[in-house]
Amino acid sequence: MPEKAVDDVMDSAVGAHFSGLRLEALRLSSPSAPSSPSSAKAAAAAAAHSNGAVYANGVAADAAELVSPSALRQPFVIASVCEDFSWIFQGVSGGTASGKTTVCDMIIQQLHDHRVVLVNQDSFYRGLTAEESAHAQDYNFDHPDAFDTEQLLECMGQLKRAQPVNVPIYDFKNHRRSSESFRKVNASDVIILEGILVFHDQRVRNLMDMKIFVDTDADIRLARRIRRDTVERGRDVSSVLEQYGRFVKPAFDDFVLPSKKYADVIIPRGGDNHVAIDLIVQHIRTKLGQHDLCKIYPHVYVVQTTFQIRGMHTLIRDRDITTPDFVFYSDRLIRLVVEHGLGHLPFTEKQIITPTGSIYMGVEFCKKLCGVSIVRSGESMENALRACCKGIKIGKILIHRVGDNGQQLIYHKLPMDIAERHVLLLDPVLGTGNSANQAIELLIRKGVPEERIIFLNLISAPEGIQCVCKRFPRLKIVTSEIDTGLSEEYRVIPGLGEYGDRYFGTDN
Numbered sequence: 001m002p003e004k005a006v007d008d009v010m011d012s013a014v015g016a017h018f019s020g021l022r023l024e025a026l027r028l029s030s031p032s033a034p035s036s037p038s039s040a041k042a043a044a045a046a047a048a049h050s051n052g053a054v055y056a057n058g059v060a061a062d063a064a065e066l067v068s069p070s071a072l073r074q075p076f077v078i079a080s081v082c083e084d085f086s087w088i089f090q091g092v093s094g095g096t097a098s099g100k101t102t103v104c105d106m107i108i109q110q111l112h113d114h115r116v117v118l119v120n121q122d123s124f125y126r127g128l129t130a131e132e133s134a135h136a137q138d139y140n141f142d143h144p145d146a147f148d149t150e151q152l153l154e155c156m157g158q159l160k161r162a163q164p165v166n167v168p169i170y171d172f173k174n175h176r177r178s179s180e181s182f183r184k185v186n187a188s189d190v191i192i193l194e195g196i197l198v199f200h201d202q203r204v205r206n207l208m209d210m211k212i213f214v215d216t217d218a219d220i221r222l223a224r225r226i227r228r229d230t231v232e233r234g235r236d237v238s239s240v241l242e243q244y245g246r247f248v249k250p251a252f253d254d255f256v257l258p259s260k261k262y263a264d265v266i267i268p269r270g271g272d273n274h275v276a277i278d279l280i281v282q283h284i285r286t287k288l289g290q291h292d293l294c295k296i297y298p299h300v301y302v303v304q305t306t307f308q309i310r311g312m313h314t315l316i317r318d319r320d321i322t323t324p325d326f327v328f329y330s331d332r333l334i335r336l337v338v339e340h341g342l343g344h345l346p347f348t349e350k351q352i353i354t355p356t357g358s359i360y361m362g363v364e365f366c367k368k369l370c371g372v373s374i375v376r377s378g379e380s381m382e383n384a385l386r387a388c389c390k391g392i393k394i395g396k397i398l399i400h401r402v403g404d405n406g407q408q409l410i411y412h413k414l415p416m417d418i419a420e421r422h423v424l425l426l427d428p429v430l431g432t433g434n435s436a437n438q439a440i441e442l443l444i445r446k447g448v449p450e451e452r453i454i455f456l457n458l459i460s461a462p463e464g465i466q467c468v469c470k471r472f473p474r475l476k477i478v479t480s481e482i483d484t485g486l487s488e489e490y491r492v493i494p495g496l497g498e499y500g501d502r503y504f505g506t507d508n
């Protein structure tokens with residue numbers, strides 16, 4: 001952008017503004033525009049009060065955080081997305097250089113949880129044409145029309161449907177999007193969308209479970225903007241000031257500040273407000289806890305973790321472990337899972353006499369049991385089951401994996417009276433859930449009631465849990481760890497590789 005006298009530039013701080021290219025900026029004064037930082041703060045406070053927002057500690061603009069009545073009224077929505085995905089959508093708005101990106105980065109860093117992704121509204125800036133670029137200094141990047149909100153909504157919709165999205169990469173130096181590359185964003189439990197105008201469009205707002213407004217003094221924002229735009233965005237001081245006065249400030253007053261009333265939480269001082277950021281991080285953690293698969297699916301049981309269990313997982317997941325060690329530690333873990341699974345069987349009360357002649361009021365194991373292993377890796381769990389349940393009958397199901405989705409039932413051999421038994425279905429890894437579903441379907445066809453099946457495995461992918469539990473909500477799953485997810489090749493991540501090959505020593 002060309003240089004211009006700084007004094008000229010600040011003149012245009014108050015004026016009407018339009019989206020897109022304006023060769024002539026109109027200079028109409030806006031009565032609502034705060035002319036000084038203190039009046040900007042007063043306007044901010046007024047806006048907050050006009051919304052009925054209350055300061056947490058009853059003090060004005062420097063309070064740690066604001067909680068609006070609407071936030072208290074509505075429960076935090078964890079919406080069910082597509083068939084399977086649940087998520088939390090958090091919006092972060094505020095004026096330019098208020099610290100939105102910084103605050104989001106801090107939240108994500110503190111959360112330290114892979115289930116959180118950040119999407120920047122900036123990525124959805126419309127790229128300028130060559131002609132527009134030549135007059136970039138006349139383009140209003142702070143007007144809502146500067147963003148492709150339809151595309152933003154489409155991307156958010158995709159993330160809601162648990163599909164990964166390609167987010168454009170925007171270059172602030174040439175005002176264009178990269179034509180070759182995108183940033184791939186995977187669907188996650190928590191999506192944070194940040195940008196100056198993320199509260200402007202009602203449709204975008206409606207997606208959000210939590211809205212945060214970063215409220216930083218206007219002078220500080222301008223100072224930061226000058227530094228950032230000259231250092232990172234290829235601008236000179238004069239052009240930053242001109243743009244600020246002509247477009248940024250008026251648009252802040254007309255679009256950004258009025259949208260503050262939608263915020264559930266207002267963070268004064270942005271990234272310097274560690275108390276507010278801690279509170280938000282805690283809040284998201286709580287929501288993520290509620291979001292836990294075990295809470296969504298009450299019949300999913302994860303063996304209570306200990307350092308012993310974690311240590312065994314560390315060993316069997318290590319690609320350099322020897323086969324004997326892999327087998328040894330797998331067997332130990334399998335035994336724990338089997339014991340845990342047996343704990344979910346029904347029992348009958350039983351009274352016995354001890355050698356001291358006393359009565360002991362006990363219980364009797366369920367007798368009508370059988371194991372069914374999904375060949376081949378499920379066979380690795382048979383010994384542990386036999387060791388726990390003397391003389392137990394064990395059936396087999398062979399499912400041939402064709403590609404990623406098509407599963408073919410090849411062979412099965414099950415006890416004749418399986419319909420009268422409780423079934424412990426054995427497969428060490430629950431990946432997509434396709435094989436498990438085929439096996440479960442067969443058992444149900446053979447007359448085993450869904451609620452009498454306990455599926456035992458060592459590691460489960462969330463996708464597999466969702467796939468099985470959606471289809472068979474009364475079936476129980478017992479696992480020792482839930483992994484991050486599936487890769488594009490449908491492998492469990494971090495996972496432990498081809499379990500059957502590693503256990504039976506056919507991996508090299």
Ligand SMILES: Nc1ncnc2c1ncn2[C@@H]1O[C@H](COP(=O)(O)OP(=O)(O)O)[C@@H](O)[C@H]1O
Binds near residue numbers: 094099102227271
């Ligand atoms: N609390 C802070 N103290 C000092 N500098 C900050 C602080 N927060 C942000 N900045 C700096 O100010 C500039 C704008 O911050 P940024 O987070 O990019 O704001 P926004 O995303 O709201 O435009 C960046 O250069 C950033 O490093």
Ligand SMILES: Nc1ccn([C@@H]2O[C@H](COP(=O)(O)O)[C@@H](O)[C@H]2O)c(=O)n1
Binds near residue numbers: 096141174176248
């Ligand atoms: N080509 C562009 C696009 C946008 N801007 C300015 O960026 C600001 C929004 O980003 P923040 O990180 O500051 O929220 C906005 O105020 C636009 O003026 C730009 O200068 N050039």
Ligand SMILES: [Mg+2]
Binds near residue numbers: 100
């Ligand atoms: Mg930013």
